[in-house]
Amino acid sequence: xxxxxxxxxxxxxxxxxxxxxxxxxxxxxxxxxxxxxxxxxxxxxxxxxxxxxxxxxxxxxxxxxxxxxxxxxxxxxxxxxxxxxxxxxxxxxxxxxxxxxxxxxxxxxxxxxxxxxxxxxxxxxxxxxxxxxxxxxxxxxxxxxxxxxxxxxxxxxxxxxxxxxxxxxxxxxxxxxxxxxxxxxxxxxxxxxxxxxxxxxxxxxxxxxxxxxxxxxxxxxxxxxxxxxxxxxxxxxxxxxxxxxxxxxxxxxxxxxxxxxxxxxxxxxxxxxxxxxxxxxxxxxxxxxxxxxxxxxxxxxxxxxxxxxxxxxxxxxxxxxxxxxxxxxxxxxxxxxxxxxxxxxxxxxxxxxxxxxxxxxxxxxxxxxxxxxxxxxxxxxxxxxxxxxxxxxxxxxxxxx
Amino acid sequence: xxxxxxxxxxxxxxxxxxxxxxxxxxxxxxxxxxxxxxxxxxxxxxxxxxxxxxxxxxxxxxxxxxxxxxxxxxxxxxxxxxxxxxxxxxxxxxxxxxxxxxxxxxxxxxxxxxxxxxxxxxxxxxxxxxxxxxxxxxxxxxxxxxxxxxxxxxxxxxxxxxxxxxxxxxxxxxxxxxxxxxxxxxxxxxxxxxxxxxxxxxxxxxxxxxxxxxxxxxxxxxxxxxxxxxxxxxxxxxxxxxxxxxxxxxxxxxxxxxxxxxxxxxxxxxxxxxxxxxxxxxxxxxxxxxxxxxxxxxxxxxxxxxxxxxxxxxxxxxxxxxxxxxxxxxxxxxxxxxxxxxxxxxxxxxxxxxxxxxxxxxxxxxxxxxxxxxxxxxxxxxxxxxxxxxxxxxxxxxxxxxxxxxxxxxxxxxxxxxxxxxxxxxxxxxxxxxxxxxxxxxxxxxxx
Numbered sequence: 001x002x003x004x005x006x007x008x009x010x011x012x013x014x015x016x017x018x019x020x021x022x023x024x025x026x027x028x029x030x031x032x033x034x035x036x037x038x039x040x041x042x043x044x045x046x047x048x049x050x051x052x053x054x055x056x057x058x059x060x061x062x063x064x065x066x067x068x069x070x071x072x073x074x075x076x077x078x079x080x081x082x083x084x085x086x087x088x089x090x091x092x093x094x095x096x097x098x099x100x101x102x103x104x105x106x107x108x109x110x111x112x113x114x115x116x117x118x119x120x121x122x123x124x125x126x127x128x129x130x131x132x133x134x135x136x137x138x139x140x141x142x143x144x145x146x147x148x149x150x151x152x153x154x155x156x157x158x159x160x161x162x163x164x165x166x167x168x169x170x171x172x173x174x175x176x177x178x179x180x181x182x183x184x185x186x187x188x189x190x191x192x193x194x195x196x197x198x199x200x201x202x203x204x205x206x207x208x209x210x211x212x213x214x215x216x217x218x219x220x221x222x223x224x225x226x227x228x229x230x231x232x233x234x235x236x237x238x239x240x241x242x243x244x245x246x247x248x249x250x251x252x253x254x255x256x257x258x259x260x261x262x263x264x265x266x267x268x269x270x271x272x273x274x275x276x277x278x279x280x281x282x283x284x285x286x287x288x289x290x291x292x293x294x295x296x297x298x299x300x301x302x303x304x305x306x307x308x309x310x311x312x313x314x315x316x317x318x319x320x321x322x323x324x325x326x327x328x329x330x331x332x333x334x335x336x337x338x339x340x341x342x343x344x345x346x347x348x349x350x351x352x353x354x355x356x357x358x359x360x361x362x363x364x365x366x367x368x369x370x371x372x373x374x375x376x377x378x379x380x381x382x383x384x385x386x387x388x389x390x391x392x393x394x395x396x397x398x399x400x401x
Numbered sequence: 402x403x404x405x406x407x408x409x410x411x412x413x414x415x416x417x418x419x420x421x422x423x424x425x426x427x428x429x430x431x432x433x434x435x436x437x438x439x440x441x442x443x444x445x446x447x448x449x450x451x452x453x454x455x456x457x458x459x460x461x462x463x464x465x466x467x468x469x470x471x472x473x474x475x476x477x478x479x480x481x482x483x484x485x486x487x488x489x490x491x492x493x494x495x496x497x498x499x500x501x502x503x504x505x506x507x508x509x510x511x512x513x514x515x516x517x518x519x520x521x522x523x524x525x526x527x528x529x530x531x532x533x534x535x536x537x538x539x540x541x542x543x544x545x546x547x548x549x550x551x552x553x554x555x556x557x558x559x560x561x562x563x564x565x566x567x568x569x570x571x572x573x574x575x576x577x578x579x580x581x582x583x584x585x586x587x588x589x590x591x592x593x594x595x596x597x598x599x600x601x602x603x604x605x606x607x608x609x610x611x612x613x614x615x616x617x618x619x620x621x622x623x624x625x626x627x628x629x630x631x632x633x634x635x636x637x638x639x640x641x642x643x644x645x646x647x648x649x650x651x652x653x654x655x656x657x658x659x660x661x662x663x664x665x666x667x668x669x670x671x672x673x674x675x676x677x678x679x680x681x682x683x684x685x686x687x688x689x690x691x692x693x694x695x696x697x698x699x700x701x702x703x704x705x706x707x708x709x710x711x712x713x714x715x716x717x718x719x720x721x722x723x724x725x726x727x728x729x730x731x732x733x734x735x736x737x738x739x740x741x742x743x744x745x746x747x748x749x750x751x752x753x754x755x756x757x758x759x760x761x762x763x764x765x766x767x768x769x770x771x772x773x774x775x776x777x778x779x780x781x782x783x784x785x786x787x788x789x790x791x792x793x794x795x796x797x798x799x800x801x802x803x804x805x806x807x808x809x810x811x812x813x814x815x816x817x818x819x820x821x822x823x824x825x826x827x828x829x830x831x832x833x834x835x836x837x838x839x840x841x842x843x844x845x846x847x848x849x
Contacts, residue, residue, distance in 0.1 A: 044522035155540035276514035350454035
């Protein structure tokens with residue numbers, strides 16, 4: 001289907017179903033139960049899952065295929081966000097021009113940075129991109145936000161004010177980001193017994209966009225162009241000696257992944273019309289590297305899983321506090337309850353970084369292929385178990401001889 | 402193999418059906434029938450405490466969180482009641498708010514606008530919070546305030562000192578109890594004149610971001626009104642940890658006062674550098690060299706240790722004040738946590754009580770009712786003396802403290818001594834003052 005082979009088609013369909021049904025899948029617990037703390041099916045987090053999924057998919061096109069580790073991808077995300085908010089300020093709250101401009105601007109910006117940075121490879125490339133990203137951050141944070149020329153509004157973040165021109169804003173158009181009148185914030189809540197599920201317009205816009213770019217990524221992975229990129233990863237020198245100029249390929253990959261990042265940034269601003277400079281900081285660039293590695297570098301679905309994993313920890317674990325713990329363990333005798341809470345305390349709330357770090361280490365050490373490898377191993381294990389029972393109905397393992 | 406193709410078809414079919422089924426309701430969305438965002442329907446009401454738990458202001462955030470928890474206890478009638486006994490409004494009964502038990506959720510702002518908004522959004526969308534309180538940075542405060550305005554909940558700002566929060570970025574759903582840079586300047590100026598005279602030459606080092614600029618602007622304006630001269634204003638990158646290269650030129654600039662428009666770790670480092678260069682022992686223009694830190698906090702004072710001795714600055718509140726409200730708050734905070742509260746903790750505590758009281762007086766949690774109850778509300782007994790929540794910009798007006806690093810601290814907590822309590826009239830300004838102009842409060846937004 002759509003020029004994909006069978007395996008890729010089923011992958012695309014599975015991802016499609018998962019994203020469409022996310023409001024159900026992410027809200028498995030009744031909303032007033034103690035476990036509701038672990039529900040992730042509220043609009044903001046679902047939007048973040050897919051937006052960072054897009055960001056990581058794009059990053060993976062560069063890092064997973066060519067092996068060029070960019071440490072400055074957050075710069076493109078930030079540039080995308082700023083362009084989108086400027087569109088809101090100048091034109092209207094309709095998200096289409098905003099998202100379009102964010103992709104274009106991020107593309108141009110990545111062309112510029114890529115052209116310079118790709119003159120080097122390996123660690124030097126990483127450092128160059130990191131330097132550019134930190135420069136962009138500093139520019140956005142203070143230089144470009146001085147009162148005389150205020151492009152980014154600095155620390156406060158760029159936002160839409162009532163006295164902005166908004167020349168295309170209709171008289172009765174919603175006063176927040178919308179898609180031809182459908183506000184991104186609009187949420188339909190479905191109550192089924194004790195459960196409640198949120199269906200958010202902004203989330204579904206992001207989900208549709210993610211499906212499109214995920215499909216694009218599959219096509220890139222399977223194309224001759226993708227093969228060239230893999231060749232760059234396996235041995236660029238040999239490629240050059242055969243007379244091929246690899247630079248246009250790497251630059252194209254860099255720009256494509258920059259545009260993915262810009263798209264993610266534009267969507268982020270469309271969901272929440274504020275662009276802050278922190279989006280460009282090196283920690284944000286590092287985060288997308290973590291997402292990709294955690295999920296599985298060079299795999300199609302890995303980066304999306306990694307993005308979901310990290311965002312889940314950031315938003316769910318950081319919100320568990322001692323009070324919540326006490327309510328969970330209230331059934332234990334007093335002394336024991338305090339002891340258990342004391343033991344868990346360092347890993348929740350402000351300690352979410354610690355939990356994430358430990359899990360990241362475990363994944364990298366035991367599952368070098370990321371979560372995808374974990375999934376594959378599980379599948380294999382199940383298959384072996386299944387075939388094992390089929391082969392040995394006696395329930396006894398016989399020696400080979 | 403046949404097995405596989407069958408599942409694929411099944412998957413396709415069910416996927417398509419489920420997809421259309423799901424897409425349909427979202428096309429015709431309209432929000433639910435509630436009168437306002439997160440109208441509490443059960444026996445409890447949820448408040449969101451959004452403070453930095455990681456990052457440079459984590460310590461301050463944790464102090465805020467402790468104070469907020471204390472406030473919830475007092476609202477629910479647990480503990481000794483704290484400031485409920487001294488608060489001039491007697492609407493709060495200690496039975497929660499409007500008879501509903503107060504519950505709270507916490508989040509980590511990481512002192513980043515994005516993270517703070519994500520955390521606040523999850524409180525609003527997932528936990529059903531009707532009010533967001535806390536924070537320790539003006540950038541975060543402005544970002545979260547904007548979000549609360551859009552979402553239709555009330556924002557009670559924590560520590561935010563930039564003029565913009567209630568200036569050009571003010572919002573109808575947002576309220577600031579903390580003082581601001583303009584007030585710091587207005588409060589400090591007379592003390593500076595009295596201590597250092599009217600013929601000083603000041604050199605500013607300013608953290609290069611929004612708060613730094615508004616503070617520099619405010620201090621320059623109020624000191625130049627005294628007759629001081631501003632020799633130079635130098636912006637320092639926020640991420641700097643070593644300020645030696647910025648301090649060295651001060652010595653030869655002909656200045657005799659150094660103003661550090663820095664906060665948190667920046668201030669601790671720049672002050673330490675300045676002391677290491679021996680600035681305080683120098684004599685310039687025939688006068689003793691002085692250092693001024695316009696915005697102080699207890700945690701910064703603790704961080705700078707010995708170096709703050711004799712250095713002047715301003716504060717919103719200090720636990721050493723002797724009014725009834727302060728005594729009640731310090732007593733219950735101290736008994737529960739074994740240390741005196743910081744001024745950011747006091748702001749968050751007061752903001753929580755003020756919100757609860759406004760709901761109680763308005764008889765509803767509807768943000769528009771709360772806004773109406775808080776606007777131009779006059780109160781006393783929360784530790785800052787008689788206070789006025791101005792309706793025009795949602796800024797609190799109260800006395801401002803001028804403090805000095807204590808020369809002989811007797812314990813770990815009295816590192817600062819109160820030099821003067823600047824009366825409220827002296828720090829008031831017109832809502833259309835040029836440093837605050839340009840914003841628009843807009844209409845209160847109840848969401849839904």
